[in-house]
Amino acid sequence: MFSRKPGDKEGANHPFACFCQKSEIEFLNNRISAGLTRRGFVTGMAASALMLILPKLASAQTAPPPANPTHPILFTNFRLFDGKSATLREGLFLLVDGNRIRTLTQSKPAVPDGTQVIDCGGRVVMPGLIDMHWHTIIAALPLPVVLTADIAYVHLAASAEAERTLMRGFTTVRDAGGPAFALKQAIDEGLISGPRIYPSGAMITTTGGHGDFRSLTDLPRSGARISSSEQTGGSIVADSADEVRLRVREQFLQGASQIKLVGSGGVSTPRSPLDMLTFTEPQLRAAVETAADWGTYVMVHAYVSHAVQRAIAAGAQCIEHAHLMDDATASLMAKNGTWLSIQPFVSEEDTVPLSGPSREKMLAVFAGTNNAYTLAKKHGIKTAFGSDLLFSAALATRQGTMLTHLLRWYSAAEALKMATGANGQLLELSGPRNPYPGKLGVIEEGAFADLLLVDGNPVENLALVADPARNLLVIMKDGKIYKNTLNA
Structure with a gap:
């Protein structure tokens, strides 16, 4: 072989x-x-x-891949590790439209009807690893x-x-x-x-x-x-x-x-x-x-x-x-x-x-x-x-x-x-x-929408990433949600 x-x-x-x-x-x-x-x-x-x-x-595989999202997704109530700074940011709104991060702002953006809203409950959003x-x-x-x-x-x-x-x-x-x-x-x-x-x-x-x-x-x-x-x-x-x-x-x-x-x-x-x-x-x-x-x-x-x-x-x-x-x-x-x-x-x-x-x-x-x-x-x-x-x-x-x-x-x-x-x-x-021309590894406007929602603060406790089944509540890649256990 x-x-x-x-x-x-x-x-x-x-x-x-x-x-x-x-x-x-x-x-x-x-x-x-x-x-x-x-x-x-x-x-x-x-x-x-x-x-x-x-x-x-x-x-x-255990389940078919998710379909392309038909509506934007808005993340609220989170702390952000953006892949660039060691300091978490708060009070932000993150809008994903298609496979990109369209808006990252401190004021709630205007969103079309049907936008999915994910309340992160104060948890940390970070880029995909x-x-x-x-x-x-x-x-x-x-x-x-x-x-x-x-x-x-x-x-x-x-x-x-x-x-x-x-x-x-x-x-x-x-x-x-x-x-x-x-x-x-x-x-x-x-x-x-x-x-x-x-x-x-x-x-x-x-x-x-x-x-x-x-x-x-x-x-x-x-x-x-x-x-x-x-x-x-x-x-x-x-x-x-x-x-x-x-x-x-x-x-x-x-x-x-x-x-x-x-x-x-x-x-x-x-x-x-x-x-x-x-x-x-x-x-x-x-x-x-x-x-x-x-x-x-x-x-x-x-x-x-x-x-x-x-x-x-x-x-x-x-x-x-x-x-x-x-x-x-x-x-x-x-x-x-x-x-x-x-x-x-x-x-x-x-x-x-x-x-x-x-x-x-x-x-x-x-x-x-x-x-x-x-x-x-x-x-x-x-x-x-x-x-x-x-x-x-x-x-x-x-x-x-x-x-x-x-x-x-x-x-x-x-x-x-x-x-x-x-x-x-x-x-x-x-x-x-580059098969994926665009920003990867960071959360900023225009970057690919690859992100994780962590149940805890990985900047203080890196061990959280060693138990992804328990601690990664949302996994998004290319704007598609592959895992969401917030309501479980």
């Missing part, structure tokens, strides 16, 4: 992919290292996959299922998880690698419920780089033969500047809003050390230049300083992870205005048990998390929030919990601003490739 690996693509990209059971990931690593063919590997994993059937995994590192297709499926199931089942399961993602208050996600184009289209057309998706397409790597999970018997690479992961759009190998340009253009042909490249090793790729480098600087530059030709940008997976520095030298505008960067690298990022999209992994509750080299790499990343955030604050790096949770329906529910981890370095207001307004600014780098 996507690949035969203990962390599939970018989820492979780090230790934080869920592999469900330690014994399964140990078996997986051993079989990969032995260099089995894909056919033999999948056969060997089939029994495990049967034992890992997801309990009550929804094969369809944004996750800048999410994998929409494989967030909730165990890896053995991903490897052995029919691709149609994988996409059906992704549809069910998309609805759950939206119900957690994440109205927008940036997909950090995977075949999310069809899912995005179905959501945009109102066929299913889910967040806005900024798709990257297949994660582009090199031979031997993170995301190259071919067995040794598949080597040497020759002719037009491609791996199953390349066939399904999980990841793809490029070993020259010309190949890089080709693979980048292929993702844009399918509708990518930005490009994901691998610049260093990954935790969950068994034969990919964290300190190894993949693309040369000219090869990285080929991707950056091609993306610029399309009016957008490249995000580069890189953990260690020399990988981050090479990506910056090539012109990359966003670095994913960078948990092991040093002070000089952080200073360089700040000087160049490079975005840091980093994930606050702080304990093994957010991870899957790993063994061998993958576990050693996982621990190294954990050990670097505090230093990376400390350096980001010290140098004033533009920092984005993402969760990067993979291969587990249970871990996927911790999306909001991951946001609360930021309290180790930031105030609740700073964390909320990062997951709303700041993330919205990063999304704007996609320029003309």
Whole structure:
């Protein structure tokens, strides 16, 4: 399917992919290292996959998406966190007309007959949350299922998880690698419920780089033969500047809003050390230049300083992870205005048990998390929030919990601003490739009407977002109400 690996693509990209059971990931690593063919590997994993059937995994969404509103919606009696200021505002009226915020004023606007009025009871209205590192297709499926199931089942399961993602208050996600184009289209057309998706397409790597999970018997690479992961759009190998340009253009042909490249090793790729480098600087530059030709940008997976520095030298505008960067690298990022999209992994509750080299790499990343955030604050790096949770329906529910981890370095207001307004600014780098041109992550006139009504004050108690079923009373995306329990 996507690949035969203990962390599939970018989820492979780090230790934080869920592999469900330690014994399964140990078996997986051993079989990969032995260099089995894909056919033999999948056969060997089939029994495990049967034992890992997801309990009550929804094969369809629980309810049809709401229809386009026929009348404006007026919110009254609320306090506002607008995604920009740490201070709540009161005494406002917010009018949603269509999919935009039309009016935000202290005086009640004139509204047409039939306008729906929502009295918020003094609660807090805030922008919908944004996750800048999410994998929409494989967030909730165990890896053995991903490897052995029919691709149609994988996409059906992704549809069910998309609805759950939206119900957690994440109205927008940036997909950090995977075949999310069809899912995005179905959501945009109102066929299913889910967040806005900024798709990257297949994660582009090199031979031997993170995301190259071919067995040794598949080597040497020759002719037009491609791996199953390349066939399904999980990841793809490029070993020259010309190949890089080709693979980048292929993702844009399918509708990518930005490009994901691998610049260093990954935790969950068994034969990919964290300190190894993949693309040369000219090869990285080929991707950056091609993306610029399309009016957008490249995000580069890189953990260690020399990988981050090479990506910056090539012109990359966003670095994913960078948990092991040093002070000089952080200073360089700040000087160049490079975005840091980093994930606050702080304990093994957010991870899957790993063994061998993958576990050693996982621990190294954990050990670097505090230093990376400390350096980001010290140098004033533009920092984005993402969760990067993979291969587990249970871990996927911790999306909001991951946001609360930021309290180790930031105030609740700073964390909320990062997951709303700041993330919205990063999304704007996609320029003309932006699938949703308009303001996201903020509540202001003219912005998209993506908002949450929180039962409590998240600026004082960020833990409220970790229990969305209880604390998010209204969830609106694109002017449509997907949840309203005010009268329950």
